[in-house]
Amino acid sequence: MRRFVIYFLSLLLATQARGSELPSYCLRMEHAGAAYTVCSFDPSKADIRLFSRDDVTGASYGGFAALSSALWRQHQFIVFAMNGGMYHRDLSPVGLYIENKIEKTPISTAGGWGNFHMQPNGVFFIADGKAGVRETSAYLNANLKPDLATQSGPMLVIDGKLHPRFLADSDSFKRRNGVGVSSDGIVHFVISEDPVRFYDFATLFRDRLKTDNALYLDGTISSVDIPAAGRRDSLFPMGPIIAVVERVPDL
Template sequence: MIFPLRLLPLLACAFLTASLHGAEMLDYEGGSYLIYRVDKDDRPRLQLAWLDEGGKPLHDFNGLSRQLAARGRHILFATNAGIYEHGPRPCGLTICVGQELVPLNLKAGEGNFYLKPNGVFYLDDQTGPGVMDAEEYARSGLRPRLATQSGPLLLRRGVMHPAFRENSPNKRLRNAVGVRKKDGQIVFVMSDREDGVKGRVTFHQLSRCFLHLGCEDALYLDGDISSMLIQPEPGVRFTSNTFAAMFFIAE
């Protein structure tokens, strides 16, 4: 994760304010998390991108940054979206700027993406954001501006995925997205990459964190590859990585 230098001395605080309602560091039930919130007024600025203008994958934050720079813009916030397969191609539903680039995937398989129920995070500019079971989404008739499918579904209506165990030994770097029940705030959460102990959490811990933040619906995005940018300096080069779709806000 990259922060502007002027914010680095503040990271020890429980709450960190930055533009676009900014970022927080939260310690909760043995885990350490970076949190980025998108309020209602900022929803139109949240975007999802996978391909460049030539139809090729952007691959990582460097590809996204180059594409934005060509338009005279730069990243304010970015994080990786759902799990991908060879390509990199998203494993499931991907909608960018209202265009479905990858269809909903309801197949069975191995790995986190296929740990049913999996789910979809979506954002419709009229009805707002949401997270739902992928099969529920298939019946919904929704046509959102952006959407990503991933798995497992952490929470639906406040109920945790049945496979999660409080005493699980499987602690990893993880990121996810949720929607706060009281006001539809979009909440991105990533465990702290820099903390080798508290930054490695279970699915159960991550789900509990979202409940603490007031989110009853939340979707896991990915694991060890996960990264998040908060106001990086324009023109900086980022560590190479491999993502498929990426959420971002730019100016």
């Protein structure tokens, strides 16, 4: 136990020393007059997972702090985390949600209101160490058996083209977060630090990050946890959480 206490204190001191500096896997970008934080990972090397409910208690994590505590009890810790899709009032996922190869909620092809149903929507997934984002019908047609998957909407970029409903002069500005996968297989998680239009957010993925397909995860509640930068957003409850996890090394 003493080893883990020492390791935790070393992490804390390193975080305090770095302050607001970002770790090597994250960077700050300016695009179309707004600031963004981009964190990128190779899914063949990073342990990217989805979390929704505590396996022991059955309760929704609801935020990064509860997830971090649960992982620490398993001698693991968060490297990076972000809200991972939309959710119902009870914090359960809206649409497809697959965790550890187990489908917890089915894919949704129904119509409705809100951003999730701004067709086409899509799915972020990882299968056999490779990540992808596909429009929902394309995902269904591929007959994939992913290790994890989360459905959200709308798609931001679809085969290199912006979602057809995005307007360059829209007056809808919100904080937003999303995910895209570039041609080299790297997963890019992005959160806007300023309120932005869908159009500008999507062009960041297409033009700057070179992702042919990218997916919107959520808006106002957009949150990120970057422990190495001393940042943990906690203003809003969360449903699904995407996290990059590592094990506490033997000391």
